[in-house]
Amino acid sequence: MSSWKEWIFTTDHKRVGILYLIGSMAAFGVAGLMAILMRIELSSIGPTITADPSNYNVWLYFHGAAMILGFQIPALTGFFANYVIPLMIGAKDVAFPRLNALSVWLFYAGIVLALLTFVIPDPPDVMWTAYPPYSTITRGNTAFYTFTVLTLGFASILGGVNFLTTVAYMRAPGVTWNKLNIFVWCTLAAFVLQLIFVPVLGTAVTLITFDKYLGTHFFDPLQGGDVLIYQNLFWFYSHPAVYVIFLPFIGVVYEIVATFSKNPVFNYKMVVYGGVFGIVAISGVVWVHHLYVSGMADWIRIGQMVTTLMISIPVGLMVIGLVGTLYKGAIDFRAPMLWALGVVFLFLIGGLTGIPLAIPSLTLHLSDTYYVVGHFHYVMAVAGTFAIFGGVYYFFPKMTGRMYHEGTARWGFWLTFIGVNIVFWTMMSIGVDGMPRRYYDYAHFPQFLRAHQLMTLGASLIGVGFALAVINWIHGAWKGEKAPDNPWGSRSLEWTTTTPPPPGNWAEVPKVAEDWNPYAYGQRR
């Protein structure tokens, strides 16, 4: 069995990438199952499948933590970054291949730690945010939460060091900064954010474990501590974390949209220097919008209302760049493009419904309701997942050397797309009417019963849709038609090597023409 050893001990960026993909999809599967369990539980008032609210709380904890830390961040900055970046910049591998292997091992250790939730006697029930004092007094095992976060965070930091170095020093001759793929820029920016902010999260979650197990009092007001410090530290990381998800996923969408429109990215420099750089610049000064009802000083709530609203500028520029790329394109509606256009639509709804949440006076009503849950699923959870699924379809021929089944891919898209709109639109609507989040039961809100049942129905459509995609990949990788080297006719470097790419990617360093760029499609000049 030397072949599985070759995978475990691999230092090849493509295999590391695929390992990241498999691990993050496993996290997505289990966390998705938790979503289904929650939806079934909420389909009636009173106990449905469990009479113990703790079970619901553990499912919700696992769902939130695993979806963000175990699925989206690793799929985007682990799988896509690893598989694609060296190919896009014409490099043989990453700068530190062994560090890369360590990073994926740590990632798997983190996934195993997270999965132990279902084995240990007192699983964490602290939600993915783990606010003290509850996280320091619960019977649940908060230490597992802390160690999961630290392990996954460390894996990501290693990735950050690696990719910043790789892109800075290993670009093929002629691949200049202004010819980098949008995805590469976006991922670099995401890693810059990870390197700056993950240590803050690490500090926060370590201190709750100190408080709980070592008897310190960082967050205990009776002993001179303060409960709000944790929330500030947590969101100081976790708001930028939404850009760690957003940037690479919109980067993937840019690649797909440019290729399937056969058009250059609209106003490339605006997208990079206005959009990507703008987001990095503002991302660290908006976290208080998560604390609008936490009793922070009025001046900082108002100040960060203004900065939060200003996020609309770089994000708006990135949407304009995306829509502009469609203009006068030659648009082909293959499955990856369908998923990518789905992202544009979902992100539009998600982004715009975020505007009321930027305004503290409106948030006094909306905060901690299903409106928030609906909004962030649209803007990040679902838009991001659609981008990941579209991206996997897009790179599938390159990775596996085979084609997926187009019809199944479309069916999966439409089922999922209809399902998410049923679920998350309904969430926003009952949220405005007052339905609070993180509720195991809603006995005093019987008027929401029908809406909850509708969402459970919608969630089953989503489940079937995503399952079709995964089945399609497994079947395609195993039995699909042989794929050509460049099935989509892209100009980007990753498609110039053979399919699937050999170790080292190219026999010799790729040469690019003077007027090459990854989006050099038939421009009139």
Place this chain on the structure above:
Amino acid sequence: MFRHNTVLHALAWWALTGSAALAAYPPTGAVNDPARGWDRLWHEVIVDISVLGVIFAAITAWFVIRYRRRDPAQEGGSFKLTTASAVGWALIPTFVFMADDFYLAAKGWALWNDYRSVPAERLEVQLESGMYSWDYTYPNGVKVQNELKVPAGKPVLLRMTSRDTIHSHFIPDFRVKEDSMPGRVTYLWFYPEKPGEHIVTCAEFCGVMHSYMVGKVIVVAPADFTAWYEQEAARLAKQSAAKPEA
């Protein structure tokens, strides 16, 4: 020209609305009910974002339909932007978005001032939250649990803290919530205009029974309130007289 004006307008608008909002305080006479203001601003913001959403969605849909690929070898035909138009395409949207941001910020700030400036004429109640109840104490020392009785027509101010984890006192009908937490005192106020009952529900995950942490605000006619309030006060006085000092 256009950009310049937009910014100036936005700034002027911001400054005006902001200072008008400030100048309106302290309020004179009638109570400025933030719940009403919430409904108004919510409506305006929904219109604002719907307009933006429809514009973007319509343009996208039009491009997607209009520019379908007709033969497999076809490539896109977009123009290469000149430097001036590239800069314009970045700056004009920037200022349009910024104008809308400042406009909404000004509106949001004005409403914020309504929410945070409590009318002087008010009923002030202390709230201590705990797993899993709302414990209120009236100025005369009367205590109630989970059912806060208040007179119609008088603003109610809650000064809140918590004896264990963080909770959030959410009254959907009055469009207001604020966390209550150990070691800190926060406040919120609302204006119960007419007699009626309003659900209070916990909006911050506080423990296993979070979703069962429910209460009510019971608004009664002022005379009924006074009667009840004095009766409770008398009962309290009798109790503490009966009990020897510890």
